[in-house]
Amino acid sequence: xxxxxxxxxxxxxxxxxxxxxxxxxxxxxxxxxxxxxxxxxxxxxxxxxxxxxxxxxxxxxxxxxxxxxxxxxxxxxxxxxxxxxxxxxxxxxxxxxxxxxxxxxxxxxxxxxxxxxxxxxxxxxxxxxxxxxxxxxxxxxxxxxxxxxxxxxxxxxxxxxxxxxxxxxxxxxxxxxxxxxxxxxxxxxxxxxxxxxxxxxxxxxxxxxxxxxxxxxxxxxxxxxxxxxxxxxxxxxxxxxxxxxxxxxxxxxxxxxxxxxxxxxxxxxxxxxxxxxxxxxxxxxxxxxxxxxxxxxxxxxxxxxxxxxxxxxxxxxxxxxxxxxxxxxxxxxxx
Amino acid sequence: xxxxxxxxxxxxxxxxxxxxxxxxxxxxxxxxxxxxxxxxxxxxxxxxxxxxxxxxxxxxxxxxxxxxxx
Numbered sequence: 001x002x003x004x005x006x007x008x009x010x011x012x013x014x015x016x017x018x019x020x021x022x023x024x025x026x027x028x029x030x031x032x033x034x035x036x037x038x039x040x041x042x043x044x045x046x047x048x049x050x051x052x053x054x055x056x057x058x059x060x061x062x063x064x065x066x067x068x069x070x071x072x073x074x075x076x077x078x079x080x081x082x083x084x085x086x087x088x089x090x091x092x093x094x095x096x097x098x099x100x101x102x103x104x105x106x107x108x109x110x111x112x113x114x115x116x117x118x119x120x121x122x123x124x125x126x127x128x129x130x131x132x133x134x135x136x137x138x139x140x141x142x143x144x145x146x147x148x149x150x151x152x153x154x155x156x157x158x159x160x161x162x163x164x165x166x167x168x169x170x171x172x173x174x175x176x177x178x179x180x181x182x183x184x185x186x187x188x189x190x191x192x193x194x195x196x197x198x199x200x201x202x203x204x205x206x207x208x209x210x211x212x213x214x215x216x217x218x219x220x221x222x223x224x225x226x227x228x229x230x231x232x233x234x235x236x237x238x239x240x241x242x243x244x245x246x247x248x249x250x251x252x253x254x255x256x257x258x259x260x261x262x263x264x265x266x267x268x269x270x271x272x273x274x275x276x277x278x279x280x281x282x283x284x285x286x287x288x289x290x291x292x293x294x295x296x297x298x299x300x301x302x303x304x305x306x307x308x309x310x311x312x313x314x315x316x317x318x319x320x321x322x323x324x325x326x327x328x329x330x331x332x333x334x335x
Numbered sequence: 336x337x338x339x340x341x342x343x344x345x346x347x348x349x350x351x352x353x354x355x356x357x358x359x360x361x362x363x364x365x366x367x368x369x370x371x372x373x374x375x376x377x378x379x380x381x382x383x384x385x386x387x388x389x390x391x392x393x394x395x396x397x398x399x400x401x402x403x404x405x
Contacts, residue, residue: 062385063385065382065383068381068383087349087370087371089380091381091382093384097384101385103386105382173394283366303385304384305383305388307383309368310365310368314385314386
């Protein structure tokens with residue numbers, strides 16, 4: 001360990017582990033620039049931080065696409081945009097299928113079930129479908145219901161809170177300075193406004209993004225700092241899975257060491273937040289990545305499949321949690 | 336309809352299986368549901384849930400991960 005890297009890690013240890021104070025943007029950048037030879041020490045520190053400030057429990061979640069494809073937005077990573085030549089076709093899920101997926105998710109021990117729709121924001125038809133779905137799930141399954149339906153009006157935020165939706169996901173996706181390279185049909189600030197409304201309505205805020213979308217390390221650090229300033233209850237961390245037909249379809253997946261360094265850096269920026277392993281981890285990190293991430297700052301996982309792509313079998317993650325002696329967070333222990 | 340006919344087209348890219356190299360498609364399919372009907376190359380309506388997928392072709396019916404595993 002060189003003197004410089006030693007200083008970066010020892011300062012992070014004192015600031016984050018001992019005092020619980022997240023790293024600044026400049027400090028996150030220093031962490032992201034650490035050499036591969038320091039990766040194990042960095043992951044170990046991030047794990048200690050997670051254990052100290054969050055505990056050993058892992059929050060398990062399943063996600064489902066209620067409305068797939070045909071989205072009018074141009075998020076360059078997304079195969080569900082109707083503006084790209086993607087093979088993904090539009091589809092709607094009916095309420096019985098939604099309830100069945102929630103039941104199956106709960107059987108894994110998961111406490112979270114997130115209903116997602118590929119839209120700019122929900123229209124009346126979608127809000128009605130969500131209301132029916134949330135009510136049916138609550139009647140049939142003991143699980144927290146979250147939603148991710150794009151940008152919301154104040155009235156829609158109030159309606160979702162009234163349905164008993166306890167958490168709302170709306171990702172900022174990337175650093176503010178990089179956002180115009182990723183999305184041109186709406187702004188980072190519009191997303192921020194929805195998040196503000198969600199917080200104001202008393203719902204938990206879930207906000208993360210995707211790394212590996214051509215951002216610089218500086219922009220990755222900027223993103224971590226911007227998320228920290230939002231103080232979200234949960235940050236889902238996705239790694240770009242380049243989708244055929246999208247503008248980012250030809251980008252290379254980020255390397256495993258870069259992905260793990262990012263996990264650890266985000267943990268050090270957000271010591272008390274639920275940091276969730278989300279899409280792209282199988283591609284970027286393979287099977288070993290689940291273990292390394294859970295021992296490097298992650299304390300939540302999406303189990304099973306994603307919205308349009310497949311994940312590891314849920315039982316593989318559940319078995320791993322048992323092996324690592326990390327209990328699944330119980331329903332009454334959620335935020 | 337149950338979608339059990341002969342696979343003539345790659346269910347990931349929709350090109351004829353007899354043309355070109357589909358080794359990458361086969362690898363990618365480990366982490367993706369099918370998108371094209373293997374019998375006629377129509378884009379299918381695919382629904383992914385946490386534990387599986389279904390894919391419906393308007394001409395050749397519905398396929399599913401459950402059926403694929405049997």
